[in-house]
Amino acid sequence: xxxxxxxxxxxxxxxxxxxxxxxxxxxxxxxxxxxxxxxxxxxxxxxxxxxxxxxxxxxxxxxxxxxxxxxxxxxxxxxxxxxxxxxxxxxxxxx
Amino acid sequence: xxxxxxxxxxxxxxxxxxxxxxxxxxxxxxxxxxxxxxxxxxxxxxxxxxxxxxxxxxxxxxxxxxxxxxxxxxxxxxxxxxxxxxxxxxxxxxxxxxxxxxxxxxxxxxxxxxxxxxxxxxxxxxxxxxxxxxxxxxxxxxxxxxxxxxxxxxxxxxxxxxxxxxxxxxxxxxxxxxxxxxxxxxxxxxxxxxxxxxxxxxxxxxxxxxxxxxxxxxxxxxxxxxxxxxxxxxxxxxxxxxxxxxxxxxxxxxxxxxxxxxxxxxxxxxxxxxxxxxxxxxxxxxxxxxxxxxxxxxxxxxxxxxxxxxxxxxxxxxxxxxxxxxxxxxxxxxxxxxxxxxxxxxxxxxxxxxxxxxxxxxxxxxxxxxxxx
Numbered sequence: 001x002x003x004x005x006x007x008x009x010x011x012x013x014x015x016x017x018x019x020x021x022x023x024x025x026x027x028x029x030x031x032x033x034x035x036x037x038x039x040x041x042x043x044x045x046x047x048x049x050x051x052x053x054x055x056x057x058x059x060x061x062x063x064x065x066x067x068x069x070x071x072x073x074x075x076x077x078x079x080x081x082x083x084x085x086x087x088x089x090x091x092x093x094x095x
Numbered sequence: 096x097x098x099x100x101x102x103x104x105x106x107x108x109x110x111x112x113x114x115x116x117x118x119x120x121x122x123x124x125x126x127x128x129x130x131x132x133x134x135x136x137x138x139x140x141x142x143x144x145x146x147x148x149x150x151x152x153x154x155x156x157x158x159x160x161x162x163x164x165x166x167x168x169x170x171x172x173x174x175x176x177x178x179x180x181x182x183x184x185x186x187x188x189x190x191x192x193x194x195x196x197x198x199x200x201x202x203x204x205x206x207x208x209x210x211x212x213x214x215x216x217x218x219x220x221x222x223x224x225x226x227x228x229x230x231x232x233x234x235x236x237x238x239x240x241x242x243x244x245x246x247x248x249x250x251x252x253x254x255x256x257x258x259x260x261x262x263x264x265x266x267x268x269x270x271x272x273x274x275x276x277x278x279x280x281x282x283x284x285x286x287x288x289x290x291x292x293x294x295x296x297x298x299x300x301x302x303x304x305x306x307x308x309x310x311x312x313x314x315x316x317x318x319x320x321x322x323x324x325x326x327x328x329x330x331x332x333x334x335x336x337x338x339x340x341x342x343x344x345x346x347x348x349x350x351x352x353x354x355x356x357x358x359x360x361x362x363x364x365x366x367x368x369x370x371x372x373x374x375x376x377x378x379x380x381x382x383x384x385x386x387x388x389x390x391x392x393x394x395x396x397x398x399x400x401x402x403x404x405x406x407x408x409x410x411x412x413x414x415x416x417x418x419x420x421x422x423x424x425x426x427x428x429x430x431x432x433x434x435x436x437x438x439x440x441x442x443x444x445x446x447x448x449x450x451x452x453x454x455x456x457x458x459x460x461x462x463x464x465x466x467x468x
Contacts, residue, residue, distance in 0.1 A: 006166070007248040008118075
């Protein structure tokens with residue numbers, strides 16, 4: 001009989017505890033955040049999505065943020081305006 | 096030492112090897128089953144408590160403890176005495192400037208290169224001679240492999256899931272070697288990186304696949320280095336990123352006899368590894384990313400020796416080449432310090448290697464850490 005040990009790490013902490021925010025029932029007039037992860041075409045993709053949402057769902061203001069570097073997480077300072085102003089945030093890679 | 100951790104109870108060795116495949120805990124090659132006894136011996140060979148964090152990855156909020164590192168080191172086939180090298184390499188990857196999440200997950204498919212300097216090379220048999228980048232050497236193979244297993248098992252970098260490498264390359268199994276300090280014309284890489292002589296260090300780098308630089312026909316530094324500069328200026332990998340050159344002892348000897356310093360060699364390579372802005376435009380190397388990324392723009396503007404490059408603001412017109420673009424030289428990297436020189440390989444043969452950085456931008460620098468004794 002032998003016992004072998006688990007080499008893996010199960011994600012715990014913030015990632016595991018994260019919950020999805022409540023979904024708004026309609027998007028008309030809602031402020032939408034666009035968060036590009038810093039890759040080449042993330043904002044191109046998001047801008048097009050916002051355009052379509054404006055046409056089809058009548059969304060309100062748009063708050064745009066592109067991370068300077070895809071390899072590092074968003075800081076709280078960067079996230080704060082988006083958290084305060086937006087009811088919906090869409091993120092994209094667009095690599 | 097008694098370890099209280101998750102595990103699986105099994106009847107025999109073969110079953111243990113197979114269960115590691117079933118659990119998706121391997122890199123495709125068989126692993127040494129990480130039994131409690133083997134893991135305890137691995138941990139005991141390092142200076143770290145089992146719950147000490149050797150690597151924190153902020154993008155995913157994951158901490159890799161010495162214990163998890165030891166489990167993976169056993170699986171990779173490390174001898175316990177290698178563990179301090181493994182731990183130092185993980186600490187180097189964890190340096191915030193390295194930004195590990197990028198090279199660990201990117202389509203670019205980077206390998207994690209580990210270059211070892213100092214007395215630990217001889218003590219552990221970390222190979223720096225013939226075929227140093229190839230198979231045959233336990234310390235090289237297993238230390239590098241441990242880093243990959245940590246990425247696979249601890250950081251979730253499973254191929255096609257979080258590791259989105261378009262192709263990857265065999266260096267991703269393991270890419271660890273020692274510098275042949277004795278054949279170097281210069282101080283050891285560790286000393287060039289700011290450490291005292293006699294200290295053992297690891298230097299890590301996120302490397303794309305290497306390029307052989309074959310040169311048997313000249314001992315002239317300029318003619319020899321022109322071959323390196325040509326490889327470095329290849330448009331496929333030309334970027335503001337960094338470079339690693341592993342000089343074959345024969346090539347290093349030519350520079351030694353001509354009394355070329357490290358700094359002079361770096362400066363010469365930087366000066367000669369360039370392409371014209373016209374070439375970059377013709378091949379689409381100047382892409383829309385340049386207009387939103389200040390670090391990429393800096394690369395173009397800083398090195399516009401032939402005049403300020405005329406960059407269109409509209410990506411659709413990028414293909415337009417102005418006559419003056421032929422005279423604008425865009426170098427690989429941002430300066431001579433972006434070229435890391437080290438020495439390794441067999442005493443016979445004029446084969447060196449150039450490794451471009453994974454990063455097309457300016458993240459993921461060289462990071463050097465001391466190996467605890």
